[in-house]
Amino acid sequence: MPNIREVAEYAGVSVATVSRTLQQPERVSPKTRSRVMEAVQATGYKPNLMAVKFRSGKTHNLVVLVPTVANVFFARVISGMQEAAAEQGYALLLANTMGDSRVEEDYAKMVQTSQADGLIQLRAFNPFDDAMANAQGLLPMVNACEVLDAVPCPTVTLDNRAAARAMTEHLLSLGHTRIAMIKGPQASPLTRERLAGYRDALTSAGICYDDALLFPGDFTLSAGYQAAGSILKSRERSTAVFCENDETAMGAMQHFKQAGLRVPEDISVAGFDDIAFAAYCDPPLTTIAQPAEEFGRTAVSQLLDVLSGRTRRAPKIIIPFDLVVRQSTGPAPDTTHSSHIKEVAS
Amino acid sequence: MPNIREVAEYAGVSVATVSRTLQQPERVSPKTRSRVMEAVQATGYKPNLMAVKFRSGKTHNLVVLVPTVANVFFARVISGMQEAAAEQGYALLLANTMGDSRVEEDYAKMVQTSQADGLIQLRAFNPFDDAMANAQGLLPMVNACEVLDAVPCPTVTLDNRAAARAMTEHLLSLGHTRIAMIKGPQASPLTRERLAGYRDALTSAGICYDDALLFPGDFTLSAGYQAAGSILKSRERSTAVFCENDETAMGAMQHFKQAGLRVPEDISVAGFDDIAFAAYCDPPLTTIAQPAEEFGRTAVSQLLDVLSGRTRRAPKIIIPFDLVVRQSTGPAPDTTHSSHIKEVAS
DNA sequence: GTGAAAGCGCTAACAA
DNA sequence: TTGTTAGCGCTTTCAC
Numbered sequence: 045m046p047n048i049r050e051v052a053e054y055a056g057v058s059v060a061t062v063s064r065t066l067q068q069p070e071r072v073s074p075k076t077r078s079r080v081m082e083a084v085q086a087t088g089y090k091p092n093l094m095a096v097k098f099r100s101g102k103t104h105n106l107v108v109l110v111p112t113v114a115n116v117f118f119a120r121v122i123s124g125m126q127e128a129a130a131e132q133g134y135a136l137l138l139a140n141t142m143g144d145s146r147v148e149e150d151y152a153k154m155v156q157t158s159q160a161d162g163l164i165q166l167r168a169f170n171p172f173d174d175a176m177a178n179a180q181g182l183l184p185m186v187n188a189c190e191v192l193d194a195v196p197c198p199t200v201t202l203d204n205r206a207a208a209r210a211m212t213e214h215l216l217s218l219g220h221t222r223i224a225m226i227k228g229p230q231a232s233p234l235t236r237e238r239l240a241g242y243r244d245a246l247t248s249a250g251i252c253y254d255d256a257l258l259f260p261g262d263f264t265l266s267a268g269y270q271a272a273g274s275i276l277k278s279r280e281r282s283t284a285v286f287c288e289n290d291e292t293a294m295g296a297m298q299h300f301k302q303a304g305l306r307v308p309e310d311i312s313v314a315g316f317d318d319i320a321f322a323a324y325c326d327p328p329l330t331t332i333a334q335p336a337e338e339f340g341r342t343a344v345s346q347l348l349d350v351l352s353g354r355t356r357r358a359p360k361i362i363i364p365f366d367l368v369v370r371q372s373t374g375p376a377p378d379t380t381h382s383s384h385i386k387e388v389a390s
Numbered sequence: 391m392p393n394i395r396e397v398a399e400y401a402g403v404s405v406a407t408v409s410r411t412l413q414q415p416e417r418v419s420p421k422t423r424s425r426v427m428e429a430v431q432a433t434g435y436k437p438n439l440m441a442v443k444f445r446s447g448k449t450h451n452l453v454v455l456v457p458t459v460a461n462v463f464f465a466r467v468i469s470g471m472q473e474a475a476a477e478q479g480y481a482l483l484l485a486n487t488m489g490d491s492r493v494e495e496d497y498a499k500m501v502q503t504s505q506a507d508g509l510i511q512l513r514a515f516n517p518f519d520d521a522m523a524n525a526q527g528l529l530p531m532v533n534a535c536e537v538l539d540a541v542p543c544p545t546v547t548l549d550n551r552a553a554a555r556a557m558t559e560h561l562l563s564l565g566h567t568r569i570a571m572i573k574g575p576q577a578s579p580l581t582r583e584r585l586a587g588y589r590d591a592l593t594s595a596g597i598c599y600d601d602a603l604l605f606p607g608d609f610t611l612s613a614g615y616q617a618a619g620s621i622l623k624s625r626e627r628s629t630a631v632f633c634e635n636d637e638t639a640m641g642a643m644q645h646f647k648q649a650g651l652r653v654p655e656d657i658s659v660a661g662f663d664d665i666a667f668a669a670y671c672d673p674p675l676t677t678i679a680q681p682a683e684e685f686g687r688t689a690v691s692q693l694l695d696v697l698s699g700r701t702r703r704a705p706k707i708i709i710p711f712d713l714v715v716r717q718s719t720g721p722a723p724d725t726t727h728s729s730h731i732k733e734v735a736s
Numbered sequence: 737g738t739g740a741a742a743g744c745g746c747t748a749a750c751a752a
Numbered sequence: 753t754t755g756t757t758a759g760c761g762c763t764t765t766c767a768c
Contacts, residue, residue, distance in 0.1 A: 045504070047745055058755045063747060073753060093503040095745035098444035099760050105483075113472075114465040114666075122459050126486040130493070135500070137451075138484040140472040147476070154481070157439040158391070158761095265670045291666075298670045320460075320637075324611045324644045326672045393761055404739045409763055419737060441761035445744050504745095 046087040055083035066091065105160040106347060107137045107151050111167050115263065116319040117289065117336055118166060121188065124340025125164065132348055134161075143229075145169065155184060162347045168192045168233045182350050182358055188343040191233045198346040200339055200361045204234055207332045207365040208241025208286070211314050214330070214367060215284045216249050219376035220312060224282035226261040226271040226292050238288050238316070257282060261292050268295025276303055283311060283376045290315035290322045290331055297325065297372065308374030318368055327371035334365055392433040401429035412437065451506040452693060453483045453497050457513050461609065462665040463635065463682055464512060467534065470686025471510065478694055480507075489575075491515065501530060508693045514538045514579045528696050528704055534689040537579045544692040546685055546707045550580055553678045553711040554587025554632070557660050560676070560713060561630045562595050565722035566658060570628035572607040572617040572638050584634050584662070603628060607638050614641025622649055629657060629722040636661035636668045636677055643671065643718065654720030664714055673717035680711055 052059045057076060065072045065080040072080070083089070097103050106129055110118050122138070129136050137160055139151035152171035154160040162184035165171065168191060172183060181196075188200045215223050225242055228235040239258075246253050256278065259271040268287060272295065275282060287293035293315030297307055305311050307327055315322055318333035342361055349355040398405045403422060411418045411426040418426070429435075443449050452475055456464050468484070475482050483506055485497040498517035500506045507530060511517065514536035518529060527542075534546045561569050571588055574581040585604075592599050602624065605617040614633060618641065621628060633639035639661030643653055651657050653673055661668060664679035688707055695701040 045502075048747095049745080059746080060748080060756075061754060064754085067747080071753080076753080090499070090502045090504075092444075092745055093500075093505045094440070094444045094447075094449060095504075095760095096747080097505075098438075098440045098744090098762095099746055101440075101760075103440060113459060113468050114462070116460070116462060116465075119460045119462075119465050122484070123486050126459075126484065130496075135483050135485075135497075135505075137481050138468070138472065139481075140469050150476075151481075153436070154439075156391075156436045158436075158441075159439045159443075159481075265666050269670065294667070294670055298672065301672055320611055321640070321667055324615065324640055326644065326647055394763095395761080405762080406739060406741095406764080407737085410738085413763080417737075422737075438761055441744095442763080444746095444760090445762050445764095447744075 045092070046089045047092065048089070051080070051083045051087050051089045054087055055080045101158070103159060103161050104134050105137050105154075106134050106344070107139060107154050107160045107163040109139050109141050109148050109151060109163065109165045109167060109171060111141055111143055113138065113140050116291070116321065117317045117334070120319075120336030121166065121340040121343075124337030125344050126340070127337070128341040128344035132344070134344070134348070141167070143167075145171075149173070162186070162351050164188055164343050164347055165192070166190065168231075170195045182355065184347070184351055186343045186347040186350065188339055189234065191237065193233075196358050198350060198355060198359050198361065200343045200346060200363060202334055202339075202363050202365050204237035205241035205244065207316070207367075208238035209245045210241075210365075210367050211286055211316070211330075211332055212242045212245035213249075214369065215286060215312060215314060215373060216245060216251070218284070218312065218373060219378075220282075220284035221251055221376070222254075222257065222280065222282040222284070224257045224259060224275050224278075224285045226259045226268060226275075226285060226287045226296060228288040228292075229262050230260070235288060242286060261288065263289045263291055265291045265295035265298075268292035268297075269299045270295075272296035272299035276300070276305075281311075284314070284373065285311065286314045288316050290317045290319045290329060293329055293331070293372070294321065294325050297329075307372055310377060312373040312376070314373055318366075322368075323370070325372075330370045330373040331368050332365050333368045335363060339363055391438070392435045393438065394435070397426070397429045397433050397435045400433055401426045447504070449505060449507050450480050451483050451500075452480050452690070453485060453500050453506045453509040455485050455487050455494050455497060455509065455511045455513060455517060457487055457489055459484065459486050462637070462667065463663045463680070466665075466682035467512065467686040467689075470683030471690050472686070473683070474687040474690035478690070480690070480694070487513070489513075491517075495519070508532070508697050510534055510689050510693055511538070512536065514577075516541045528701065530693070530697055532689045532693040532696065534685055535580065537583065539579075542704050544696060544701065544705050544707065546689045546692060546709060548680055548685075548709050548711050550583035551587035551590065553662070553713075554584035555591045556587075556711075556713045557632055557662070557676075557678055558588045558591035559595075560715065561632060561658060561660060561719060562591060562597070564630070564658065564719060565724075566628075566630035567597055567722070568600075568603065568626065568628040568630070570603045570605060570621050570624075570631045572605045572614060572621075572631060572633045572642060574634040574638075575608050576606070581634060588632060607634065609635045609637055611637045611641035611644075614638035614643075615645045616641075618642035618645035622646070622651075627657075630660070630719065631657065632660045634662055636663045636665045636675060639675055639677070639718070640667065640671050643675075653718055656723060658719040658722070660719055664712075668714075669716070671718075676716045676719040677714050678711050679714045681709060685709055 315331035322329040661677035668675040
């Protein structure tokens with residue numbers, strides 16, 4: 045790899061002139077300029093951007109901590125980030141943390157060791173150690189999707205509480221009164237928010253909230269499948285299940301159908317996220333649509349604002365949602381719910 | 391951010407001693423060592439890895455070109471890469487190219503501009519320009535998933551032809567003779583390979599290959615849905631559809647079911663990839679399982695071998711596959727295929 | 737065992 | 753308009 049000195053020698057000018065020609069061509073005479081450009085061509089010179097970054101102290105890299113890229117929703121968020129970052133000349137360093145806080149801290153260190161300028165977090169967790177935490181001002185980070193109250197940084201989030209409430213109200217309006225909920229990971233504030241929205245709706249409708257209707261999950265298909273098994277076994281079965289994400293809902297729906305239940309005639313199922321598969325399952329899934337790509341784009345632009353010093357306070361950006369009603373939710377069956385498995389009537 | 395000089399001053403030693411203490415502690419006296427460590431603690435020193443990388447000329451970054459991270463299969467491959475890379479102290483620079491060759495070239499430039507040491511490509515396309523192409527020896531790149539014959543670099547791939555043949559033979563063994571195929575993106579060699587495997591199986595079975603049974607697709611749910619529409623409209627309907635990936639199969643299945651066909655009684659549907667959703671659709675999808683994470687891990691280790699000079703030839707690594715038979719494929723119906731829409735009999 | 741100093745490739749004062 | 757030079761933070765000879 046030729047360096048700037050070789051180009052300078054080839055063109056018979058100084059390295060400064062080569063640098064100037066490349067950075068501010070107008071400050072170089074046309075004659076020299078063309079001579080330099082020729083030398084660049086001839087030598088096949090490519091500036092060593094590592095050196096540029098080192099010198100400028102700006103890496104133009106952003107670390108992104110993702111619990112798992114295999115989650116379809118996150119994949120869309122990442123797409124949006126990628127797009128926005130590329131537009132501004134930033135590259136993404138993707139960290140698939142698998143929920144391992146060691147991995148998160150390792151990647152967070154890339155910011156402290158000048159390998160990245162900032163960090164975007166898709167999970168509620170402060171990956172920086174105390175040294176950073178005590179620093180004054182905003183951390184060079186943005187929290188997306190999840191809410192993270194304790195850390196002074198911008199947050200890009202959905203009004204999860206309102207969205208969960210809207211979905212629950214949709215189910216209530218269909219006549220459901222025993223609505224089960226399959227939750228997301230325990231540790232996630234997002235899970236708590238959605239649960240709160242669910243309770244809000246029940247309370248407003250004068251329906252007593254029942255802990256027995258809550259089932260654990262972790263956002264995977266298999267967790268949904270498993271939770272559905274528990275729901276089927278419960279003494280007084282629910283007529284509707286609200287799942288905290290679409291994968292969970294698809295897993296649950298699968299189990300219900302295998303058990304001979306019809307969706308939505310016997311049991312309604314609702315999801316959250318509106319991943320591409322939601323429109324293509326059988327029946328198509330009622331869910332909450334989130335503009336995932338916009339999440340990503342907004343997170344990046346917020347982070348760049350922090351990095352440039354444009355942002356001094358930590359804004360909370362609320363991304364809008366949509367209730368998408370498809371065919372997986374329907375009127376509550378008017379039978380009593382004594383039998384465990386209903387007969388399929390055609 | 392304190393630098394090494396400040397630490398040296400604080401500890402009352404030279405910068406060389408600080409560097410040595412951190413790199414090769416055994417070459418420093420215990421007394422000095424503890425004094426330096428103390429200074430590191432006190433100042434909160436974190437080495438500027440950008441400077442280290444600049445100096446060493448090794449970035450420990452790998453660029454990954456992905457057509458789209460929103461593809462579930464690629465997401466799994468990336469997980470595997472991430473894991474293997476992290477183990478070796480490498481970070482991934484993820485480029486979501488969306489098939490745009492401009493984006494691919496931009497990211498490929500990161501290798502040429504010393505921002506990354508190497509590149510992994512998940513698409514059959516040489517992102518390097520001629521300057522690189524003419525260089526002697528192997529390019530610092532690995533091709534994964536797709537086959538890319540023209541470029542001297544290691545390839546990690548599935549025997550797509552054999553896998554497609556295995557699936558087609560499975561369908562033939564069920565008595566299907568009119569097997570439609572929904573293809574992947576035209577430009578992809580992988581698509582050609584799978585098509586070839588399909589033809590191989592037909593030829594061996596003495597069945598005449600028919601162009602009219604081939605339908606275009608692009609690996610998305612909606613393409614599968616659309617292609618299924620064309621299949622339904624075709625004069626002499628097929629009894630089985632082999633889709634080049636699972637999303638396509640799920641989209642197609644959705645359309646068939648909406649049209650009142652039963653899968654697999656009226657029409658069998660097969661996919662490729664075995665994404666998580668394949669086991670949770672209705673009916674569960676017969677497909678080809680690929681060890682996606684292993685793909686990623688292997689690609690990374692191959693690339694590191696190239697970078698370290700351990701590899702001088704360009705090996706072709708073949709990853710094994712599995713035919714996973716679930717419920718979306720069944721015996722061919724023995725009726726004539728004259729009616730367009732069958733009645734659903736229960 | 738420790739320190740002084742060169743230098744990785746580049747940019748930006750400052751001088752000419 | 754162009755050249756000279758210092759220096760970004762670090763590692764690594766080479767002396768001492």
